[in-house]
Amino acid sequence: MTAGVLFSSLVVFLILNVPVGIAIGLACVVTILSFGMLSDLYVAQTLVTATDSFPIMAIPLFILAGDLMGAGGVSRRILAVANAFFGRVTGGLAIVTVVVCMFFAAVSGSGPATVAAVGSMVIPTMLQAGYSKSFILGLVAAAGSIGVIIPPSIPMVLYGVTTGTSITNMFLGGILPGLLIGFLLIIYAYFYSRKMGWKGSDGRFNGPHTLALIWEAKWALLNPVIILGGIYAGVFTPTEAAAVAAVYAFICGVVIHRELKPRDIFKTIARSCATTGTVMVILGCASTFARILTIERIPSTIADLMLQLSLEPFALLLLILVLLLLIGCVMDTTPAILVLAPILYPVVTAVGIDPVHFGVIMVVSLAIGFITPPLGINLFVAARIGNTSLGTVIHGVVPFVIVMILALLIITFVPSLSLLPISFFN
Structure with missing residues (x-):
């Protein structure tokens, strides 16, 4: 009964177009008032306690780092280097777009931020080169979703905090899963560009010019090396790495590149604060939602029911993939992880699936939700920066959704892709 009120009220609020975080919080309030299981102040208390966590501090810091990278000229320099290497290949600009999105993913941890930062630079250039608008926007939206897969990743931080x-x-x-997705997107972009006759830029490879571009972009290229290298070498924790990333991005923009002016600093911080505020409200309300589920033993009940089906791990994973793909269409990654991870985690661990492997599966599945309507936040961002209709973006993104689902299946049923780097570093 409690679960019915909780989920039905959430659906009602979402249908009424209430923002996701507020809808989750109101659903919790309705349930608490209906059954009196908790104090009326429980939601407010959880908004504070759920965000009072050292690992959670990584989220606002990575958001700030990504915004500072985009405003400080880092993205533009990375684009120039990628273009020097891949620009002459058939579909060169499309390949460059994917490569830059992958690189930007290694410093931002956010899908929409990657779409906005990279799309604003490559869309005008690709249009001038004759690429179709629907293809460009679909590519940017899909490649931007890699932002939550290649580390650092905000959804992965949330999954780690939620499941321990x-x-x-x-x-x-x-x-490796992030690199695989990028590789498959590049393969499709190459063959489709070849079919459409979209050639690369003219001219031969210019070694000295390329070396000059690399030298100019050296501080931008060092960024992921410092962040990820520091984490894996044990120099600092992921949360401390987020602080290092933000400080490094600030130094690059203000001191080294000198493109981040005082007025830009305040605008960038304000934009980061707005994004962080939204995420934290969702986090706090979703934590209340998850705690109500736990109190009512709903996760364990669902786990028992799924285990009673006596499905093989292969079939169970397929069932979970379908569920996650459907949820990703209607719910943002953050609340989806916070609500579903406590439910699905005991199910998959009971049948021997590695928690890290499942975490990667969950993040990749929900990342596809960035480019599937009706929610598809990357679609809206791409439509806005491309100054076009949502329908144009959806038309162009369909083939990329198929490519990413293929990648998801490979990641799901080849666990070594997720687990091999862990055994190597540990």
Whole structure:
């Protein structure tokens, strides 16, 4: 009965177009008032206690680091280097777009931030080169979703905090899956560009010019090396790495590149604060939601029911994939992880699936939700920066959704992709 009121009220609020975080909080309030199981102040208390966590501090810091990177000229320099290497290949600009999104993912941890930062630079250039708008926007939206898979990743931090899984191991587990997705997107972009006759830029490879671009972008290229290298070498924790990333991005933008002016600093911080505020409200309300589920033993009941089906791990994973893909269409990654991870975690661990492997599966599945309607936040960001309709973006993104689902299946049923880097570093 409690679960019915909790989930039905959440659905009602979402249908009424209430923001996701507020909808989750109101559903919790309705349930608490209906059954009197907890204090009326419980939601307010959890908003504070759920965010009062050292690992959670990584989220606002990575958000700030990503915004500072975009405003400080880091993205533009990375784009120039990638273009020097791949620009002459058939579909060169499309390949460059994916490569830059992968690189930016290694410093931002956010899908929409990656779409906004990279898309604003490559879309005008690709349009001038004759690429179709729907293809460009679909590519940018899909490649931007890699931002939550290649470490550092905000959803992976949330999964680690929610389930007690090592965040460092989650970051390690996301490296090869993120590279695989990027590689498959590049393969499709190459053959589709070849079919459409979209050639690369003219001219031969210019070694001295390329070396000059690399030298100019050296501080930008060092960023992921410092952040990820420091984490994996044990120099600092993922949370401390987020602080290092923010400080490093600030120094690059203000002192080294000198493109981050005082007025830009305040605008960037304000934008980061707005994003962080939204995420923290969702986090606090979703934590209340999860605690109510736990009090009512709903996760353990669902786990028992799924285990009673006596499904093989292969079939169980397929069932969970379908569930996650459907949830990703209607719910943002953050609340989806906070609500579903406590429910699904005991199910998969009971049948011997590695927690890190499942965490990567969960993040990749929900990342596909960035490019599937009706929620599909990357679709809205791409439509806005491309100054076009949502339908145009959806038309262009369909093939990339298929490519990413193929990648998801490979990641799911080849566990070594997620677990090999962990065994190497440990």
